[in-house]
Amino acid sequence: MQKQPPAETTASGAGETRLPSGLPPLMLFAFYGLLCLFPVFLALLQGHPARNIFRELSSGLVMVGYVMTLLQFVLSGRFEWISGRIGIDRTMRFHQVTAWAILAFVLVHPFLYAAPRLYPEPMDAVNSLQRMFASPNLRSGVIAWYLMILIVLLGVFRDRLPFRYELWRLSHGLFAIAIALFGTAHTLRVGTYSADPWLAGFWIVATAVAVAAMLHIYLLKPLLKRSAPYRVVSNRKVADRMWEVAVEPDGGPAMAYAAGQFVWLNLGHSAFSLTEHPFSISSAPAERPRIAFTIKESGDFTGHIGDIAVGTRAYLDGPHGNFILAGREAKGAVLIAGGVGFAPIMGILRQLKTERYPHPLRLIYGNRVESQILYRDEIEALKKELDLQVHYVLSEPPPGWAGIVGELSADRLNACLDAIGGGDWLYFVCGPAPMMNSVERTLLDRGVPRGRIVSERFKYD
Ligand SMILES: Cc1cc2nc3c(=O)[nH]c(=O)nc-3n(C[C@H](O)[C@H](O)[C@H](O)COP(=O)(O)OP(=O)(O)OC[C@H]3O[C@@H](n4cnc5c(N)ncnc54)[C@H](O)[C@@H]3O)c2cc1C
Missing domain, CATH: 1.20.1070 (Rhopdopsin 7-helix transmembrane proteins)
Incomplete structure (x- = not known):
């Protein structure tokens, strides 16, 4: 896609x-x-x-x-x-x-x-x-x-x-x-x-x-990688079961990359270890030498991500991926995220802020509960610096929730998109596979050309 x-x-x-x-x-x-x-x-x-x-x-x-x-x-x-x-x-x-x-x-x-x-x-x-x-x-x-x-x-x-x-x-x-x-x-x-x-x-x-x-x-x-090691410089909880791990080079320059890309991250193992995992970069290239990842506790490795200590040695294999806005022509961009799929989108938004991106941006961000929303204060602050409108979507909202309620279904997505967009906008999609499949189908049904949809899948099957 x-x-x-x-x-x-x-x-x-x-x-x-x-x-x-x-x-x-x-x-x-x-x-x-x-x-x-x-x-x-x-x-x-x-x-x-x-x-x-x-x-x-x-x-x-x-x-x-x-x-x-x-x-x-x-x-x-x-x-x-x-x-x-x-x-x-x-x-x-x-x-x-x-x-x-x-x-x-x-x-x-x-x-x-x-x-x-x-x-x-x-x-x-x-x-x-x-x-x-x-x-x-x-x-x-x-x-x-x-x-x-x-x-x-x-x-x-x-x-x-x-x-x-x-x-x-x-x-x-x-x-x-x-x-x-x-x-x-x-x-x-x-x-x-x-x-x-x-x-x-x-x-x-x-x-x-x-x-x-x-x-x-x-x-x-x-x-x-061994000749260009990094160290963890911070590890903080940023939402329910989500952590932001930041690394900086241990001497030498930080890797150059485009906002939205990912690396295979090795934390605390030998450079030759097979224990490395793909994570999107959630910080902006402009923030280098600091490079940050937003990681959800979900399995053998990520389940203990909060225990990673400052000072831990890290190796980065990358950058990889083309979930990138830089260099693409667009009248505006719609960023559609589910859960931790917001990580690369946050990297893109942070970079667009530093570049004073002039075009309209729409963020549609789905989660199950409110405590899972990542970087909410920062998103709200970005609204003042960018032409950014945000639709939060929760499937289990708290009482009095003013945002959209439910899954990111075709109806809800269409309701958010009706006022905007067109074939000359770009659509960035990242989240759980079922959400991505449904969003991509809805976009195609709306007549968005396949080539204007940019996706990042966190699982290869
Ligand atoms: C391009 C890309 C970007 C990603 N970005 C993020 C992100 O920003 N934040 C985030 O929280 N998650 C991200 N993920 C998902 C993250 O890589 C997995 O959640 C993590 O590797 C799971 O490891 P685990 O040992 O905790 O889980 P496990 O329960 O052991 O593994 C669960 C599944 O994750 C996949 N997986 C595990 N290890 C690897 C590996 N080394 N390489 C490839 N797949 C693996 C396999 O499909 C495995 O079956 C991304 C994945 C991809 C492919």
Whole structure:
């Protein structure tokens, strides 16, 4: 749902604002498609006489599936040239959806190979499959095949597993590396077309790129982070179960970013630790070197966020994301937040205040109860400095509540939006997934062009 973000790097008057860059989505898509088909093209160039249709289909599908598998590493490598424009949430969604296609292509591989033996004696096909799975020559392929099923199942049922997220992430990475190594070994050893040096070379280079993408995230990035540590300078409660944790660089300059972006935050662990979480920056770039996060107590890590002591070492991987107003043309902006989804919007509002943003702003901010409203005094003060109108929405309001009552349904949203807006406004949406889905649908139904809706999802599924 995210609009094409700006692709330049600028310095705003109020403080350095670094806008994300990245390849245009269409170019990425074309590049992805071409890469997936490239080994099939190399195989066709070999000019072998066609075998049985099932075997050719099996080889073709598994080659495409295997390039897609290796590209999964690159997709999850947090590369700005990939997700700078389309957003990390969409990149990860693509990673998840393509995992199903990969699984299908890889799963059918042995079955299509055995399929020609189904006729006239079906048991021949079963025996052939048994021989394949027992063959020492095919062992690396069989291991990769089983691991592929396992990794997808673990991904799908991640939230229901009795493991910490970090353990899942570690297993995901290790299984992925194992699949790449066993898969490539299998291809090079028995792949019908991979005897050709060009195709073999392609698989070796593609595997090396996949491993390099993994090293980028688990080795290079931590090394860079280690050389630019931060420290927690304050941690205060800002609403019911919400905390504002602020960090500053431990020497050196603070990261440049655009208001609304997020980082993977590591608090109190080694720079190489897998314990890091994505949090939006709720302070303005103009407030640097101070960088603040507004965090809701919700799980294993965030449940104890209030205990983080001043002085705790922190590492930031970022900035990421394109939930950004800077650099986008708009006659005005509607900011729609639910709960802690207000965090990046607060960062944007704080920056707009320092820049004396001249255009109208409308904030529609939903919560369950009044004590969850974040930064209410500051929001009220902002009304005097910006052309800002605010609609607070509560589903469980206190007696005498003057704001809107209920969920952010289509009716309520339409009532807030009727007096304003149009195709040349921008709409920023961040909050719980059901709220975001409903808001995005309502905006599209109102005729807001898809490209004017900018979303940030706090969960990738
Ligand atoms: C782009 C983005 C920006 C976010 N900004 C904020 C914010 O400003 N304030 C805020 O309170 N929350 C924010 N979140 C959500 C926050 O990251 C999760 O609430 C937090 O990671 C949960 O960790 P936990 O261990 O407490 O919860 P758990 O109960 O252990 O995890 C709950 C779920 O959170 C997700 N999660 C946990 N750890 C990670 C991780 N390391 N990487 C990715 N997902 C993870 C997984 O889906 C997991 O199933 C943001 C999320 C994203 C993706």
